[in-house]
Ligand SMILES: [Ca+2]
């Protein structure tokens with residue numbers, strides 16, 4: 430009887446060299462005798478059968494071991510996931526408590542109409558919870574910087590110094606000596622109309638095309654969409670830092686506060702950097718900037734009038750709307766750590782003259 434299928438030619442080939450060749454296949458032995466005398470013998474080899482059972486048992490045991498290992502791994506990862514969730518909740522709760530405490534200190538400021546770096550709210554708060562969570566909360570004063578969203582004010586005061594001129598001077602302090610095109614593009618991005626060179630028609634031609642916001646900047650990343658403000662521009666400003674002149678940093682001189690306004694937000698001269706003050710006041714009158722910085726060193730300046738009184742009336746009127754001694758906007762930043770996990774939380778807040786605080790935006 431012939432073996433079925435393709436095995437026969439194979440067996441024939443071997444038979445030519447080994448007349449007594451015994452070929453095996455699963456469950457069968459094929460004894461090959463003299464040439465072309467193939468005999469199929471159904472020979473259930475007992476030892477082979479035992480071997481097969483042993484292999485089967487080993488396979489089953491291996492499978493069971495794999496299942497047990499898998500279930501243990503899953504259980505362990507669920508435990509780790511649960512622990513991570515618990516840590517996240519603890520960190521979040523600790524930061525929320527820290528921010529609440531910092532905002533309370535800000536609201537309880539005994540000098541609401543005058544703000545200075547020596548104010549109690551300007552000190553970092555460190556908290557260690559009984560559960561071992563470490564939290565640090567810092568209040569970053571924003572009113573010492575000039576807000577880029579001032580570039581669009583609904584009802585500008587015509588006697589004031591133009592916001593574009595102030596922004597241009599601050600950009601120059603930061604090492605940008607040709608800021609006019611960028612500032613025009615930013616105004617087009619902010620203003621609600623479509624009249625300008627960097628409006629809808631311009632951005633529609635980009636690849637990929639997009640539309641200008643015609644609205645407030647909500648953060649620094651928004652600027653990257655505005656013509657002229659790509660990453661290379663900011664990196665070039667970063668690299669220019671280190672010297673004394675025209676090397677101010679955008680982050681130290683400018684801010685972005687996402688809130689509507691009819692007038693520009695006032696710069697607090699008790700907090701502003703020299704570059705911000707020079708930008709707002711102008712290089713021609715930068716002498717009063719040096720006087721301001723010397724005067725505020727140990728004690729807060731309580732009025733801007735003392736300083737702008739030396740200017741002629743027209744110049745004083747042009748600057749008065751931009752300068753003050755009170756801070757209205759802050760960024761509260763919280764960081765928390767626990768057993769190798771860390772988390773952070775931020776909020777931009779506004780404080781009115783009565784000490785009432787409102788959160789403008791959370792950054793989680
Ligand atoms: Ca104060």
Ligand SMILES: [Ca+2]
Pocket residue numbers: 616617618619620621622623624628641643
């Ligand atoms: Ca526009």
